[in-house]
Amino acid sequence: MKQQASVMGATENLVPDTRHGVILYMENVSVSFDGFKALNDLNLYINDGELRCLIGANGAGKTTLMDVITGKTRPDQGKVNFGQQIDLLKLNEAEIAQAGIGRKFQKPTVFEALSVYENLYLSLKMDKGIWCSLWHKLNGEQKDDIERILATIGLTEQRHGLAGNLSHGQKQWLEIGMLLAAKPRVLLVDEPVAGMTLQETERTAELLTSLAGEHSVVVVEHDMSFVRSIARTVTVLHQGSVLAEGTMAQIQSHPDVKRVYLGEEST
Amino acid sequence: MKNFMALFATPVQRVTGILAIVTLYVTLANGLLPPDSFLYVSDYSVTLLGKYLCYALLALSVDLVWGYCGILSLGHGAFFALGGYAMGMYLMRQIGDRGVYGNADLPDFMVFLNWDVLPWFWAGSDSFIWMVVMVVLAPGLLAYIFGVMAFRSRVSGVYLSIMTQAMTYALLLAFFRNEMGFGGNNGLTDFKDILGYSLQSGSTRLSLFIITAVVLWLAFFICNRIVNSKAGKIVMAIRDAENRSRFVGYNTASYKVALFTFSAVLAGIAGALYVPQVGIINPGEFSPINSIEMVIWVAIGGRGTLYGAIVGALVVSYAKTRFTAIMPEAWLFALGGLFVLVTLLLPKGLVGLWPTLKAKAQQLWPKTKEQAL
Numbered sequence: 001m002k003q004q005a006s007v008m009g010a011t012e013n014l015v016p017d018t019r020h021g022v023i024l025y026m027e028n029v030s031v032s033f034d035g036f037k038a039l040n041d042l043n044l045y046i047n048d049g050e051l052r053c054l055i056g057a058n059g060a061g062k063t064t065l066m067d068v069i070t071g072k073t074r075p076d077q078g079k080v081n082f083g084q085q086i087d088l089l090k091l092n093e094a095e096i097a098q099a100g101i102g103r104k105f106q107k108p109t110v111f112e113a114l115s116v117y118e119n120l121y122l123s124l125k126m127d128k129g130i131w132c133s134l135w136h137k138l139n140g141e142q143k144d145d146i147e148r149i150l151a152t153i154g155l156t157e158q159r160h161g162l163a164g165n166l167s168h169g170q171k172q173w174l175e176i177g178m179l180l181a182a183k184p185r186v187l188l189v190d191e192p193v194a195g196m197t198l199q200e201t202e203r204t205a206e207l208l209t210s211l212a213g214e215h216s217v218v219v220v221e222h223d224m225s226f227v228r229s230i231a232r233t234v235t236v237l238h239q240g241s242v243l244a245e246g247t248m249a250q251i252q253s254h255p256d257v258k259r260v261y262l263g264e265e266s267t
Numbered sequence: 268m269k270n271f272m273a274l275f276a277t278p279v280q281r282v283t284g285i286l287a288i289v290t291l292y293v294t295l296a297n298g299l300l301p302p303d304s305f306l307y308v309s310d311y312s313v314t315l316l317g318k319y320l321c322y323a324l325l326a327l328s329v330d331l332v333w334g335y336c337g338i339l340s341l342g343h344g345a346f347f348a349l350g351g352y353a354m355g356m357y358l359m360r361q362i363g364d365r366g367v368y369g370n371a372d373l374p375d376f377m378v379f380l381n382w383d384v385l386p387w388f389w390a391g392s393d394s395f396i397w398m399v400v401m402v403v404l405a406p407g408l409l410a411y412i413f414g415v416m417a418f419r420s421r422v423s424g425v426y427l428s429i430m431t432q433a434m435t436y437a438l439l440l441a442f443f444r445n446e447m448g449f450g451g452n453n454g455l456t457d458f459k460d461i462l463g464y465s466l467q468s469g470s471t472r473l474s475l476f477i478i479t480a481v482v483l484w485l486a487f488f489i490c491n492r493i494v495n496s497k498a499g500k501i502v503m504a505i506r507d508a509e510n511r512s513r514f515v516g517y518n519t520a521s522y523k524v525a526l527f528t529f530s531a532v533l534a535g536i537a538g539a540l541y542v543p544q545v546g547i548i549n550p551g552e553f554s555p556i557n558s559i560e561m562v563i564w565v566a567i568g569g570r571g572t573l574y575g576a577i578v579g580a581l582v583v584s585y586a587k588t589r590f591t592a593i594m595p596e597a598w599l600f601a602l603g604g605l606f607v608l609v610t611l612l613l614p615k616g617l618v619g620l621w622p623t624l625k626a627k628a629q630q631l632w633p634k635t636k637e638q639a640l
């Protein structure tokens with residue numbers, strides 16, 4: 001174990017300690033933009049290996065929450081830990097990604113000038129330093145990884161095409177593929193099925209549920225039928241705080257939720 | 268004939284082939300042909316070509332950061348000039364006691380300023396090896412420090428371009444001052460020889476030209492390797508979606524710093540090769556307009572291709588030589604006009620024209636080809 005740690009170098013202390021079963025801790029987190037509280041004293045715990053759905057009206061703070069976890073936005077106060085011991089607020093975006101937190105953006109962002117294959121290549125979990133990148137050659141195992149992911153996301157035929165030429169849905173899939181290539185412990189997925197056909201949506205649901213267990217998956221989605229099809233535990237955000245948490249059935253019968261969220265939606 | 272053309276299939280082969288042919292031709296024509304021959308290449312032309320090749324190397328360095336990483340540097344002239352000054356200092360010291368004042372230890376301008384010892388930063392400048400080290404170190408270090416400050420604080424786009432202009436302008440002002448110890452507004456000149464070979468002799472000039480061609484080829488080869496490596500793809504990813512690259516786990520600032528520094532070193536080497544061929548280096552090389560001109564070479568040639576930068580530098584420099592002989596005042600207007608025209612009509616530059624023309628030609632004469640076969 002010692003030996004392995006020294007080989008891992010800088011990332012040695014970046015393996016999250018999940019002995020308590022929790023992989024992400026957010027405690028009393030607040031973020032404000034010009035006085036407006038996008039997150040307001042938020043508490044959220046994600047268990048290791050679970051699939052969690054985050055729902056909430058527009059502007060509830062779902063994307064901001066992901067920004068905080070991935071280092072894009074620094075909170076005004078609060079604690080954000082990866083496992084028990086890693087303080088994410090001390091790391092930058094690249095370090096957080098290397099530690100094992102992957103993210104899919106609300107608006108699909110892939111590297112448009114590169115091929116589908118190269119997009120996955122750059123996303124593989126490996127040394128991301130310059131020196132290594134200058135001399136890097138794909139080994140057999142890595143090639144197999146890429147092939148497998150290409151098959152999973154259904155882009156084997158487009159592998160040498162430019163990512164910029166993919167359809168919207170295909171870009172969404174490529175971005176999920178890039179997440180898989182990084183072999184993260186936690187996947188944060190912001191609105192994965194926006195702009196997808198019904199069939200694509202179903203495949204995405206299958207994929208995400210199959211990922212849970214080995215990975216912890218946090219999904220933000222507005223599409224309620226999609227949430228219903230994958231959800232085990234659902235967290236409702238409202239004005240920057242957690243309003244309710246539980247199974248889909250519990251959430252739907254929760255009085256607060258009925259009032260502010262489902263109530264709003266039905267009007 | 269077909270086999271011969273296959274040698275020019277890829278851009279690398281094309282650049283290698285053309286550079287080799289031109290260098291060989293110039294060498295033979297200058298060295299063996301009688302001066303009254305129609306095919307003779309004069310010493311003057313050899314040096315002029317050598318100068319163009321230095322510009323091509325400089326353009327290559329600009330394209331590496333601009334075309335591949337989106338860093339629009341308007342300060343590469345500063346790196347070029349620093350490399351040039353490092354070489355100039357060495358050449359100054361080689362003059363020895365052959366200067367006007369006959370002082371073996373001090374360059375003329377220092378005697379003129381009544382200095383009696385070499386300033387500390389001239390220490391070692393009489394060593395060729397030290398000069399080579401400084402040619403790399405001076406521009407490299409400046410680019411590194413500048414890059415760390417700018418890229419770590421995430422300055423990009425127009426702001427970055429303005430900062431690079433300010434950098435070269437500040438250096439221009441500094442090097443103009445006599446107290447800086449670099450010859451003030453006259454700069455460094457009146458060089459006599461390099462490694463004991465007279466700079467006036469035809470064979471030295473030819474050698475410098477050949478060395479420049481070899482260095483340009485080597486730099487092109489290395490740049491090509493870089494942009495085709497995984498690191499090159501990362502750099503392009505940073506150009507198009509820097510944020511995304513960070514979330515994939517790349518420390519984008521360090522990639523930019525490394526690329527910028529390497530590019531500055533190339534520019535410095537170009538400057539060092541330039542100075543012995545033109546015989547002078549002065550603060551004018553730092554002027555902001557020079558740095559803008561380099562960017563225009565790349566835009567006209569075609570950015571993001573490497574060889575486009577070389578083509579652009581050669582074509583525009585040749586045009587400039589021709590044009591300034593007739594109407595020197597109008598050159599900047601001509602350059603500006605050319606830039607606007609190319610940006611509007613040829614967004615991919617001159618080298619982008621080639622595939623288009625080929626496709627057109629095939630459209631127009633598809634039959635003739637079949638008949639020929």
Ligand SMILES: Nc1ncnc2c1ncn2[C@@H]1O[C@H](COP(=O)(O)OP(=O)(O)OP(=O)(O)O)[C@@H](O)[C@H]1O
Nearest residue numbers: 033037038056057058059060061062063064065106
């Ligand atoms: N950089 C920013 N500057 C100012 N305000 C911001 C910024 N980012 C987010 N906000 C505001 O914070 C609030 C929460 O935004 P956020 O994007 O987290 O909502 P969301 O739950 O993801 O909404 P949606 O469902 O529309 O994606 C919104 O009111 C938004 O306008």
Ligand SMILES: [Mg+2]
Nearest residue numbers: 062063064106
């Ligand atoms: Mg959002």
